[in-house]
Structures are given as structure tokens and as C-alpha cells.
Amino acid sequence: ATVAGQNRSMTITASEIRDAAETLDGQVVRTPIVRSGGLSDALAADIFLKLETLQRTGSFKDRGAFVKLKQVAQEKNNGIIAISAGNHAQGVAYHAQRLGIAATIVMPKGTPFTKIVRTQGFGARVVLEGDSVSDAKPYADEIADKEGLVFVHPYDDPHIIAGQGTIALEMLADVPELDAIVVPIGGGGVIGGIAVAAKDINPRIEIIGVEAELYPSMYQAVHGLAPTSGGETIAEGIAVKAPGQLTQEIIERLVDDIILVDELALESAVQTMAETGKVIVEGSGAAPLAAITQQQERFAGKRIGLVACGANIDSRLLSSILLRGMIRLGKMARLRVEISDQPGVLAQVAQHIGATGGNIVEIYHQRMFYDVPVKRAEADIVVESRDSAHVEEIINRLTAAGFRTRRLDDTTSETD
Numbered sequence: 001a002t003v004a005g006q007n008r009s010m011t012i013t014a015s016e017i018r019d020a021a022e023t024l025d026g027q028v029v030r031t032p033i034v035r036s037g038g039l040s041d042a043l044a045a046d047i048f049l050k051l052e053t054l055q056r057t058g059s060f061k062d063r064g065a066f067v068k069l070k071q072v073a074q075e076k077n078n079g080i081i082a083i084s085a086g087n088h089a090q091g092v093a094y095h096a097q098r099l100g101i102a103a104t105i106v107m108p109k110g111t112p113f114t115k116i117v118r119t120q121g122f123g124a125r126v127v128l129e130g131d132s133v134s135d136a137k138p139y140a141d142e143i144a145d146k147e148g149l150v151f152v153h154p155y156d157d158p159h160i161i162a163g164q165g166t167i168a169l170e171m172l173a174d175v176p177e178l179d180a181i182v183v184p185i186g187g188g189g190v191i192g193g194i195a196v197a198a199k200d201i202n203p204r205i206e207i208i209g210v211e212a213e214l215y216p217s218m219y220q221a222v223h224g225l226a227p228t229s230g231g232e233t234i235a236e237g238i239a240v241k242a243p244g245q246l247t248q249e250i251i252e253r254l255v256d257d258i259i260l261v262d263e264l265a266l267e268s269a270v271q272t273m274a275e276t277g278k279v280i281v282e283g284s285g286a287a288p289l290a291a292i293t294q295q296q297e298r299f300a301g302k303r304i305g306l307v308a309c310g311a312n313i314d315s316r317l318l319s320s321i322l323l324r325g326m327i328r329l330g331k332m333a334r335l336r337v338e339i340s341d342q343p344g345v346l347a348q349v350a351q352h353i354g355a356t357g358g359n360i361v362e363i364y365h366q367r368m369f370y371d372v373p374v375k376r377a378e379a380d381i382v383v384e385s386r387d388s389a390h391v392e393e394i395i396n397r398l399t400a401a402g403f404r405t406r407r408l409d410d411t412t413s414e415t416d
Helices: 013-023 037-044 061-073 085-100 113-121 133-147 158-176 189-201 216-223 243-254 263-275 283-294 315-328 345-353 386-401
Strands: 033-035 046-051 080-083 103-107 125-128 180-183 206-212 257-261 301-306 332-340 360-366 376-384 405-408
Touching: 013 061, 013 133, 013 158, 033 216, 037 046, 037 283, 046 125, 046 263, 061 085, 061 158, 061 189, 080 085, 080 133, 080 158, 085 125, 085 206, 085 315, 103 113, 103 133, 113 125, 158 189, 158 243, 158 360, 180 189, 180 283, 189 206, 189 243, 206 283, 216 257, 257 263, 257 283, 283 301, 315 332, 332 345, 332 386, 345 376, 345 386, 376 386, 386 405
Parallel strands: 046 301, 080 103, 103 125, 180 206, 180 301, 206 257
Antiparallel strands: 033 046, 332 376, 332 405, 360 376
16 A cells, blocks of 8 residues: 655555564454344344454554554654544553553543543653644644654554554454454544455455544545535544545555444444443444444345444443433433322322333422413423333323323423
8 A cells, every 4th residue: 555645655565464463462452253143133134343342441542552662662762642532542652651662642622531541541641732633733743853752643654554454354363254344434544454454365355434424534535525524423533534645545445435424323323332232332433333224235144344443432421322312212201291289199190100111210390480380380200111102101191190291302392
């Protein structure tokens, strides 16, 4: 894979990826690839999950980071510097600490505190500059020039790509009959390495990339389209505005397709991975499942390997996604029930809900607002249910008992 516009040719070969595998032997987790019965049944395909979530820092970034830093450790230098808001930062910091290399990580000012603490916990010096990873780059360059540090790129580096490519060697060693491997794309490092290794082993295997619809930078680059990346995405690990030159060339040559997925698909996939796949992933780790769910007919009946690339999801975000998913599937609903403001009436409402098998999660009793008659009250009740039909059963029972009940779509709007 030759990088256009560079002074020398840089290539990534299958041989180099096999060398990287030897370098990584015993240094990172040889993660399992497991068939998910639940996902396979749901999608009418054989779904295998490559659990990079089990790496020490919770993502595949451990692989490329070690291969790159092992090479850096053999050269005379003052240390390394990287820019990242998450997984790359932790992978680099962890292995730099193991190899005795001084590490500086420049992180955006808005980086969640937990990610900063985890990176510092691996012994790295953290510098907070810029409002995004892209904005942090000039500061990193300035520090690197001033202190003589080696810059460790998150994806557009031959050693990084070779390290990530070892994922494919393991996947096809364990499940050689895979028809396709579906991989998230940010800058393209992991899919680039996987494509080189997998196509060398089996030229007929499909390599499918997935990007967040808000950050289609690689899709646009390979199709000659104007860049539009931007916005808030739950797949921040693949929210890259500028794909790599080296990775783009590999993708143009070896990747069969790139699928774009929207935020709702990503959110639903995080929930499905947790509830059906029994695996916790971050937004980017759920992207492959979002893609094949979106195109089920295309993948039906095939043996598909999904790279679950990382598990570093904020626990508040995860809880919000799971609760929103329950509401979306009708497993939780907010009901507004009109009642007379008399002793024992609320207990009657609860009894009716319990008789249908509903579980009351929360009750908020409103009687002080002007739009409620003085002798009446409203109870907002959050109910856990089996499905949407069960919610309707609860509403119908309460209505039949004389309690006017309506379902609220969210905390402000309501539907009669």
C-alpha cells in the first residue's frame, strides 16, 4: 500500500503483519472469537464476535500501540507524544509505561474526567488543549518539536496498521470459513490491517467497513465527495474528520464496501449487543452490528465476523441507552393517570397495574398545578412491562376502572 505524495514508498504487507503477531505474542490478550447464538438467531446468519473488548485497556488499540512503541524503544529518543480522547491514549500510555518510555498525551479540554484519570493511571503526562482531537494536534506538534518527542499517530502509521492487522490472523485461524469481516472505520488503521491480512489468507473474503453517518470521512474520500463530518455521535471512537493517506489507499484497493449507519442504529446496536449478544461495547464497537442489522438480507445465511473493537463506554451513557431502548421496545412506559385527590385512590391504581403484571418503577404525584382541578390530581407513573401490547393492556384496564390514562412519549409531550 503506497502513500501518495510521500518521499518514499511505505508498504504494509501480510508478512509484516505476521511479524507483528510474533512481536505481540504474550504482550497483549489473544482475544477469543465466539459465535453469538442470540445474534445469529435474530439475524438469520452465523454471527461471530471478535472480543477486543477484553484487551487490558478495553480496546484493540493495545495491539498497534505495542508494535509501534517496541520499535520506538529500540531507537534513541526523549519519549513519545500522542493525541487522543480515549482508546489510543490508554493503549499508548499503558505500553509506554511497560516499556519504560516517557509518554505525553494531548487530550481535548472536554475529555471525560474518567478517561483522563485512566490515562494518567498508566503513568502518562496528560496535557489538555483544544476543543477536539484535531484541535489538539498543533499543541502536540509544538511540544514534540520543543522536547524532541516521537509522535505516535493513531492510525496512519505502518507499525500501528500491522499491529491492528493481527486481529484478522487470529479470526481466520479460529474460524477459517468466515464469509465476511465487518469492521468499524475511524481513520482506517484497523480495517486497513485486517484487509491486508485477511485478503492474503482468503482473497474471496469480504471486508466491510462501517462509519457513523455523521462522520463519513473515509466513505467520502474514496468516492471523491466533499467532506461533511461533524456533530455529536455516540461512536466517538470512529468520529474522524480526516482519514489517513496510507489507510485510504489500502481501503480503496482491498475493502469491498463501506456502510454508513445513523445514531439510532448505533444506539440500538449497543443495546442489542448488551441484551442479546451479552457483550458491553462502546458506540464504535456496536457499529458492525448496526450495519448488518440495517442490511439483513445481504448477510443472511452467511458466516460473519464482527470486530467488537472496544468496551470503553461511559456508564451514564450506557445506562441512558439501555433505558431508552426499553422505552423504544415498549418494555418501559410513562403513563399519566387522572385520579380524584382522595385517600386510597393511588393504591387502587397501583393494584390495577400490579394485577396486569406491570411493575411500577416510579410515581410522581401532581396536585399543586393550576391546570389540575383542585379536587383532582395527576399521577405520572413509570411502568416496566413485557412489550407495547402489555402497556396497552395496562392502559385499557385503568381506563375501564374509571381512571383516564394516557401514554407520554417523553417527559414533556403526551399522546391520548
